[in-house]
Each structure stands twice: as C-alpha cells, then as structure tokens.
Amino acid sequence: MNIAYNPAKLAPPPARILPEPVAAQPFPLSVTCVGEVERADEHFGMGPWWVQQSLVLGKRAGLVKAIEFAREVVANREYPLGDADGSDFAAELFLILDRDRRLVLAGNLVASAIAWCPPVVSDAEARQVVQQASRLRAKATYEAGCDNHRAARRLRRDAGVLEGRLVDIRWRDAVRRALREIA
Structure with a gap:
C-alpha cells in the first residue's frame, strides 16, 4: 500500500495577522517618572549620593488623561517615594506605557513643565x-x-x-x- 504525502491536506489554512488598532489597545496607560533619589550615607561618612529610580505614578484610561495627570504631578511635585522618606527626588523623564509596556509617549522635564517628545x-x-x-x-x-x-x-x-x-x-x-x- 502506497500512501502519498500531501502537505496541503495536513497544514492548517493560512492565517492573516492584522495589526492591532490603537482603539483596541490595552488600557489603562501607566504613567512613570524616571529620576534620581538622594540617599544619605550614614555609615561610611561619604555624604549623600544619588540613585536612579523609576516611580509608577498612576494609571489612566486614555492618552489625554495620562498627559494631564503627568502635568498635575509636576505642578504639585507629588512623587510617591514609598520607604525613601526624607529623600529628595529629582524628576527627569516621564513615560506613558500601555499595558504591554510599549512606549506610548515620553517627556523631558524642563523647569516645571514637561516637554513631550514628538514621535x-x-x-x-x-x-x-x-x-x-x-x-x-x-x-x-x-x-x-x-x-x-x-x-x-x-x-x-x-x-x-x-x-x-x-x-x-x-x-x-x-x-x-x-x-x-x-x-
């Protein structure tokens, strides 16, 4: 008995992968601030030193709402430092990321305003x-x-x-x- 091999009968039909439209993007958007936190050196007498730190500031349901939220954080200088009480935080860069951690928007802190980077x-x-x-x-x-x-x-x-x-x-x-x- 001779069985012919026909890959067309065994293979699944071809599938088309379409790009995901922005309207279907996963929300909420995460607003993150990258900056430096001042740490006091109490043990070695070398004085304070700075460490880069990322702070998740919050999540918002839309892009414009996330931008407005980031502006409010800068205006009020409210950065959630958690256990770093008494430390000074110097914000530098704001990132808005979607649920899959894709970059949606970034902004550079200039004086007391965010200069958003054009894509x-x-x-x-x-x-x-x-x-x-x-x-x-x-x-x-x-x-x-x-x-x-x-x-x-x-x-x-x-x-x-x-x-x-x-x-x-x-x-x-x-x-x-x-x-x-x-x-």
Whole structure:
C-alpha cells in the first residue's frame, strides 16, 4: 500500500495577522517618572549620593488623561517615594506605557513643565534616532572613564530623551493627534 504525502491536506489554512488598532489597545496607560533619589550615607561618612529610580505614578484610561495627570504631578511635585522618606527626588523623564509596556509617549522635564517628545515619523527616522542615541551613550562612556561623571550623566540623559521619540508604531498617529489637542 502506497500512501502519498500531501502537505496541503495536513497544514492548517493560512492565517492573516492584522495589526492591532490603537482603539483596541490595552488600557489603562501607566504613567512613570524616571529620576534620581538622594540617599544619605550614614555609615561610611561619604555624604549623600544619588540613585536612579523609576516611580509608577498612576494609571489612566486614555492618552489625554495620562498627559494631564503627568502635568498635575509636576505642578504639585507629588512623587510617591514609598520607604525613601526624607529623600529628595529629582524628576527627569516621564513615560506613558500601555499595558504591554510599549512606549506610548515620553517627556523631558524642563523647569516645571514637561516637554513631550514628538514621535518619529518613519522607520528611517527611528534608525537615525537610535544611531544618535548610541553615539551619545558612547561619548558618555568615554566621559565616565575620564572621571567626568557630570558630563557622562548629561549625555546619558540626552540619549534617553532622544530615545523618547521611539514611540511604538501602533501609537504614533494617536500621539500626534493628542499632542495637537493639548497644545
């Protein structure tokens, strides 16, 4: 008995995977702040030192609501430090992420306002942003090796702000509309 092998009869029918529309994106959006917390050194007598820390500030059901919430946090300077009572927190970067931790929007704290990073327009622009950020991080590594830690920190921060433009492709159009709406 001769059984012919026919892969077309065994394989499932082809499936089409469609991009997930923004309207169906998982909510709520998480608002996070990245900054530095001052820690006091009580044991070694070296004085205070700073540690980078991310704080989840809250969750909101929509993009405009998340942007407004971040603005309120900055205006009121209310950062939930938890067990770091008495420590000083210096906010630097605000991130809005969806439930799947995709970047929706990023903003740089300038004085007492958030300067939201415009999302990249194309994949080619995204590649340029990644290259620029990589160059900044390489310069930061060089500066840190020369004990120029202040310059290294500034360069790393600039790279992080630049990378804030790398909004997930599913969110780019919605972010542009929201930024026009709140302007």
